[in-house]
Amino acid sequence: MAASRDWLGTVEAEGSAGRQASSGVEVVFPSDPATPAPLCPHGPTLLFVKVNQGKEETRRFYACSACRDRKDCNFFQWEDEKLSGARLAAREAHNRKCQPPLSRTQCVERYLKFIELSLSQRKFCQRCQQLLLPDDWEKHQEHRVVGDISITQLKRPSQLLYPLENKKTNAQYLFADRSCQFLIDLLSTLGFTRALCVGTPRLHELIRLKASGEKKSNIKSLLLDIDFRYSQFYMEDSFCHYNMFNHHFFDGKAALEVCRTFLQEDKGEGVIMVTDPPFGGLVEPLAVTFKKLIGMWKEGQSQDSSHKELPIFWIFPYFFESRICQFFPSFCMLDYQVDYDNHALYKHGKTGRKQSPVRIFTNIPPNKIILPSEEGYRFCPLCQRYVSLENQHCEHCNSCTSKDGRKWNHCFLCKKCVKPSWIHCSVCSHCALPDHSCGGPKDGCFICGELDHKRSTCPKIATSKKVNNTLFFRAVRKQKQRKSSKMKMGTTKGQSMNHTSVTRKKNRRERAHQYLCS
Numbered sequence: 001m002a003a004s005r006d007w008l009g010t011v012e013a014e015g016s017a018g019r020q021a022s023s024g025v026e027v028v029f030p031s032d033p034a035t036p037a038p039l040c041p042h043g044p045t046l047l048f049v050k051v052n053q054g055k056e057e058t059r060r061f062y063a064c065s066a067c068r069d070r071k072d073c074n075f076f077q078w079e080d081e082k083l084s085g086a087r088l089a090a091r092e093a094h095n096r097k098c099q100p101p102l103s104r105t106q107c108v109e110r111y112l113k114f115i116e117l118s119l120s121q122r123k124f125c126q127r128c129q130q131l132l133l134p135d136d137w138e139k140h141q142e143h144r145v146v147g148d149i150s151i152t153q154l155k156r157p158s159q160l161l162y163p164l165e166n167k168k169t170n171a172q173y174l175f176a177d178r179s180c181q182f183l184i185d186l187l188s189t190l191g192f193t194r195a196l197c198v199g200t201p202r203l204h205e206l207i208r209l210k211a212s213g214e215k216k217s218n219i220k221s222l223l224l225d226i227d228f229r230y231s232q233f234y235m236e237d238s239f240c241h242y243n244m245f246n247h248h249f250f251d252g253k254a255a256l257e258v259c260r261t262f263l264q265e266d267k268g269e270g271v272i273m274v275t276d277p278p279f280g281g282l283v284e285p286l287a288v289t290f291k292k293l294i295g296m297w298k299e300g301q302s303q304d305s306s307h308k309e310l311p312i313f314w315i316f317p318y319f320f321e322s323r324i325c326q327f328f329p330s331f332c333m334l335d336y337q338v339d340y341d342n343h344a345l346y347k348h349g350k351t352g353r354k355q356s357p358v359r360i361f362t363n364i365p366p367n368k369i370i371l372p373s374e375e376g377y378r379f380c381p382l383c384q385r386y387v388s389l390e391n392q393h394c395e396h397c398n399s400c401t402s403k404d405g406r407k408w409n410h411c412f413l414c415k416k417c418v419k420p421s422w423i424h425c426s427v428c429s430h431c432a433l434p435d436h437s438c439g440g441p442k443d444g445c446f447i448c449g450e451l452d453h454k455r456s457t458c459p460k461i462a463t464s465k466k467v468n469n470t471l472f473f474r475a476v477r478k479q480k481q482r483k484s485s486k487m488k489m490g491t492t493k494g495q496s497m498n499h500t501s502v503t504r505k506k507n508r509r510e511r512a513h514q515y516l517c518s
Contacts, residue, residue, distance in 0.1 A: 025050055027284050028060055038091075040075035041098035042066040042226070043248030046285055047079060065245035066226060068280055100228040104241070104251045107231040115154065122149040129161055131232050155209050157233040158202045164227060173340040174202040175276070182336070183274065183313070184210060186369065187219055192311070193270035196262060196293070197223045198244055200276045200315075201230060202341075208238070222262045237262075244277060247289040263293070263310075264300025271297070272311040279317055279358075287327035290314075314361040318403045324361050334360040335388045336371050337405065355405040 028047040037044040045062040060079040067073035077083070083091075102110070114122060114131050123132040127143040130136075137145075146160075153160060158174050175183075180203050187195060187207075197204040204223040211217045223230065224242035228250070231241060237258055241250040249255040263271060273293060277286050290312070297310045314324065314331070321333050338358040362369070366385035371377035376389040383393065383400050391402040394410050394417050401417035402408045408417040411431050413424050418431040425431065427438040 027282055029284075029288065038062050038075075038077055039095055040064045040073055041095050042073060042246075043243050043250070044246050045075055045077075046246060065248075065285060066243055099250075100231065100241075102231070104231055104236060104255070108235055111232055111235075115151065119148050119150065123147050124149050124160060126162070129229050154233060155212070156205055157230060158205060161227075161229050175200065176339045176341045177206070179338045179340075180206045182372065184217070184219070187272060187274075188217065189370070190272075190311075190364070190368065191270070192272045193218055193220065194262065194265065194272070195219055195221045196259070196271060196273040197221055197225075198242070198273060198275035198290075198293075199225055199278075200274055201225055201227070203274060203276075204238075220262075222259065224259065244275070244289050245281060245285045247292045259293075260296050260299070263297040267302065268297050268300045268308075268310075272313065274313045274315070276315040283320060283323045283327070287324075291327075309363050311364055312362060313364075315358060316361060317357045318359045319357065321359075321361070321403065328361075328363065330363045331361045332363075332366050333403070334362065334366060334369060334371070335377065335386065335391060335400075335402075335405075336360055337388070357404060359403075 025048050028049050030047060037047065039045065042064055044065070046065045047060055048063055049060045050058050062075070062077045062079065064073035064075045070076070110131065110133060113133055117134075121134060123137065123140075124130070124146045125132055125136075125140045125143050126146060128140065130140075131149070132140055132145065149160075163174060183203055184207060195203070195207055197207075201223060204221045207217070207219050207221040211219060211221075222237070223234065223239045224244065225239070226241070226243050228241050230239050233239075236254070240255040240258055242248065242255070242259075243250070249259070265271070273290070275286075275290070294310045301308065309330065312328075312331075314328075315338055316324065318333060325331055336359065337356040338360065339356050340358075369386065371386035377386045378389060379385070380387050380391075380393055380400050382398070385400075387400040388402065388405045390405060390407045391400045392407050393400050394408075396410050396412075396415075397417055401410075404419070406420055409420055409422075410417045411422075411424055413429075414431050421433060422431040423434055425436065425438060428436075
């Protein structure tokens with residue numbers, strides 16, 4: 001989901017040395033972190049590079065960390081590009097214009113005034129997605145406004161707000177209450193007293209709702225989310241406007257300290273991080289951000305506790321398992337299928353290939369996590385963990401191998417279990433779908449094609465860069481030649497237009513005649 005971005009068109013149009021059959025984008029984390037990245041409305045940008053398998057590496061460029069579509073954030077800048085003072089000033093003005101209309105302090109003041117209003121005076125504008133005070137009514141009288149907003153509704157903002165369902169930017173799919181209840185019960189069973197909810201607004205509000213209910217829970221929660229609309233429903237110690245792709249707190253040091261205090265409370269004991277990033281997001285920047293949050297938590301640890309890890313639930317599709325474990329080797333994947341209210345496919349009760357692919361990755365030992373037997377999960381005594389009903393233990397792999405909830409088959413040639421729809425291909429020497437393309441692009445290094453490492457650690461990268469520079473400057477020369485040719489042609493274009501049109505029509509008639517006669 002996270003491979004290609006719409007601003008790749010800009011890369012090709014502004015100096016790429018050509019597009020090969022297989023291409024991709026990688027994040028580059030500079031060796032000199034002291035050099036600050038340029039800012040877009042979503043905070044510091046990330047440095048990317050577009051690579052083509054075994055051929056070239058183009059110029060590096062900065063782009064938005066959160067948005068994969070340039071229609072949502074059109075920031076683009078070459079790494080070595082020098083900007084004039086006027087362009088920098090225009091960018092700063094644009095960034096300020098894109099910020100939320102109200103500051104965090106103003107949102108809190110409005111919320112405190114709103115809850116003091118009588119029920120009939122509490123109104124919510126669905127068009128502007130905003131709680132309205134009496135002074136705002138006149139400006140919103142032409143909008144669709146909902147009245148009689150109760151305190152219970154204020155405690156469930158995810159049901160008042162429209163979900164942001166742009167897959168390339170927010171992908172705000174909300175946990176179903178079933179999955180939320182399972183997570184809350186699990187946190188309580190494991191003895192956690194605080195939950196840092198990164199991109200999980202539905203879980204955050206249900207934790208708070210349960211803490212204020214009749215059967216009071218002792219779990220506290222802090223929400224970090226990029227959706228600023230939640231600012232109007234929570235106090236400063238309950239919500240921080242946050243971008244998880246670049247570890248950016250939009251409200252500065254004050255919000256950073258709120259998060260730090262929450263993580264380090266009780267010397268860091270009893271806290272867990274639960275995160276549900278957009279599935280279109282790149283894993284590497286997420287991993288870098290989560291390691292920064294882990295570092296923030298470790299600052300409050302004593303030297304005797306330096307070996308401990310911050311407990312984490314990372315909720316993500318199962319097909320990212322190898323990528324996640326590359327950055328967090330202690331993580332394992334649970335069989336529990338997470339489902340969502342507002343997603344057409346990721347719902348509970350489906351079978352076969354229609355089951356939700358979303359799983360929980362965690363560094364908590366799986367034998368400590370009990371999955372609900374009423375939903376078909378069972379305990380495997382050999383693996384010492386709970387698995388789905390159809391996930392059968394393979395005596396050859398010595399593991400319950402299924403990832404997607406179906407029964408997998410063991411391939412003796414590949415020496416591993418594979419999906420039931422796959423067959424062994426003698427050409428590719430591995431299992432794949434029956435209608436796959438043999439000899440197609442493989443995972444691994446873009447430069448040498450080896451599967452045991454990525455481009456960034458390739459031993460041949462130095463040789464590749466020399467070739468890349470040659471190809472790049474050759475492409476620039478060709479582009480200049482094409483521009484000069486177009487300028488020359490422009491002077492004679494008007495004179496030859498009619499003749500060209502007649503010739504094209506004549507050629508089309510001749511081809512049609514040949515086709516009919518053949």
